[in-house]
Amino acid sequence: MTNRRQFLTGLPVAAAVGFTTTAGSSSERAAHEAKAAMERMHHGQVTRTSNVIDSTKRDSFPHLELTNQHGETKAFYENYIENRIVVMNFFSIRDEASFPITEKLSKVVAELGDKVGSEVQIVSITRDPAHDTPDRLKAFAAEFNAPAAWTFLTGSRENSSDLAFRMYRMGHSAKPSNNRKVDVIFYGNGSAGLWGAFPVDIQADDAASRVSWVMPHPIPADGKMRRAGPRVFDLKDPRNHNREV
Structure with missing residues (x-):
């Protein structure tokens, strides 16, 4: 896994699009995926790019x-x-x-x-x-x-x-x-x-x-944390359906 992560870190961004899982060691899978990605780029299925993803920056x-x-x-x-x-x-x-x-x-x-x-x-x-x-x-x-x-x-x-x-x-x-x-x-x-x-x-x-x-919020005066994120699902609550009809 470490070898594959190191490989992906320096890989051109578009070349990493559409990776699939294959059998074999991490290095073998990485090599196979890179070859497949380059073939997709050759056939115009993925946009070529020179930029890379660097997870440290x-x-x-x-x-x-x-x-x-x-x-x-x-x-x-x-x-x-x-x-x-x-x-x-x-x-x-x-x-x-x-x-x-x-x-x-x-x-x-x-x-x-x-x-x-x-x-x-x-x-x-x-x-x-x-x-x-x-x-x-x-x-x-x-x-x-x-x-x-x-x-x-x-x-x-x-x-x-x-x-x-x-x-x-x-x-x-x-x-x-x-x-x-x-x-x-x-x-x-x-x-x-x-x-x-x-x-x-x-x-x-x-x-x-x-x-x-994802906005910063002040700590409540009472010191108690408030729940964030999705509402608790309740089949009887009409708010659980939030898409336009």
């Missing part, structure tokens, strides 16, 4: 730069993740008509209200950088009256794939597709390295509540 985020809707190019982790409470999604302007993930996220942003900017940053990363230029992203953001703390980012296809892999998505999820039916929105605490996700069709108020789980 930047909470395992690859070092890369992306450009926002105002044309500003910045280091991703240092400017959008580090020491921040973040809500993050992947999207494509051309996909929005068939799969309106940004429209759904805008409802969560509205539910968070004044927390956006003061406590929470919103980050949307395009999967279609060839089309989604900064100017198009700026116009797209205006359609949703996006507050200043909601940043839309573009860069290379490789960078989008790297970040998708960091968030444990399948390789193809970094690419635009009008057949997309299911996706998730991520939320996390960049200081604690704590991350979660909710489906795009969740109720906005429930999504906002989940984001609050």
Whole structure:
């Protein structure tokens, strides 16, 4: 197991996507998986990339730069993740008509209200950088009256794939597709390295509540700890059904 972990640490990010379990020793499985990944890259099934995951740096985020809707190019982790409470999604302007993930996220942003900017940053990363230029992203953001703390980012296809892999998505999820039916929105605490996700069709108020789980809270005056996380499941409680119908 140690050999395989060492192997994966220095492996290009996209090459690690879609690994399968095979028989044999750890080193044999790692070699087999690397060969299979390279074959998928050769056939265009996975986006090529030169970035690597280093679990000892930047909470395992690859070092890369992306450009926002105002044309500003910045280091991703240092400017959008580090020491921040973040809500993050992947999207494509051309996909929005068939799969309106940004429209759904805008409802969560509205539910968070004044927390956006003061406590929470919103980050949307395009999967279609060839089309989604900064100017198009700026116009797209205006359609949703996006507050200043909601940043839309573009860069290379490789960078989008790297970040998708960091968030444990399948390789193809970094690419635009009008057949997309299911996706998730991520939320996390960049200081604690704590991350979660909710489906795009969740109720906005429930999504906002989940984001609050990773926010820092003062210790109660009575010293008693309060329960966080998912509510206790109760078949008679209608709140257990939290998706849009």
